[in-house]
Amino acid sequence: MADVTREMSSEQRLQSYYREMLPFALRPLWLDYKELLPPQPKSKAIPYRWSWRDIRPQMMRAGELVSTEEAERRVLMLMNPGLNGLQAITSTLYAGIQLVLPGEIARAHRHSPAALRFIIEATGGYTTVDGERIPMLPGDLVLTPNWTWHDHGNEADTPIIWLDGLDIPLARALESMFFELFGDDAQPLTKPSDSSFFQYGAGGLRPAWQKHSASYSPLLHYPWPQTRATLERLAATTAGGPHDGVILEYTNPVTGGPVMPTMACFAQVLRPGQRTKAHRHTSSAAYHVVEGSGFSMVDGERLEWDAKDVFAVPAWAVHHHENNSSQDAYLFSFTDVPVLAALDLLREAPAA
């Protein structure tokens, strides 16, 4: 038999070699090297702003069309347009807007992804977390850490709407997703209402007889009034850091670290006319405008934001924030900082 390879060009020989190894599930690294190891991150997620003006009517429409029972959770997910239908606001973070109407219950369940709620509109309503009822008012942060039972209810006469933040894309990428229904709609109340706040919420004090060994914060409720007052007080005397101004991290009061192992939460204030210095970091973030208006430049995109809007800052996107209004602007944000830090992948740099 003639040796066909001798008549082939070297390019043809290579192509036939590549085809030859396909059935063995092998592929040469040199074909993919640049894709596999680019010099720096380029997120598929894009800078994007969701306007409350668009979100709210769509959310209320869901209230007319779908019950909490049918939906499990009546949520409109914030889909980053760069991520091809992945249920994610950045590549690692999930965000949604959830509505619970007066008298409704979103039944008790638990899952391995950790969740946080930042309340947008409410006059009453609660989340019960592992037997403890936590009241929800506008601006409050409520945690439902990994595998904690939680059900949401609304006993007020107005809708409750909040921002959900979860580490779902991360948990999916790590193929560590678990989900379980409690059985009954509401779990029994086994602890005093808001007891995590009464035990750990005073700031600098904790019950000395308690041993809290969980990986998440024992404080599950961070009411807005004290967060806002602290920001306001600080902003009166300092401009804060160069890149984020006066910004506070919500902490685990036992460790001083992030509230949960996968997500960190922040609140910041931008004074009228304040413009932060541009920087970038490998962590990504979802922002929610609590009060005020302004804009952020994110990888050259101008994201104009107003009260209750949500916007995404992808990993390694150069960004700065600017308050071009005459009122203070308050931003809430959550990020994947703890994950990157734990894995030695957290990098931060001023704008190039």
Ligand code: GTQ
């Ligand atoms: O409230 O438990 O946005 O399980 C997505 C999944 C909210 C919740 C979401 C959930 C929840």
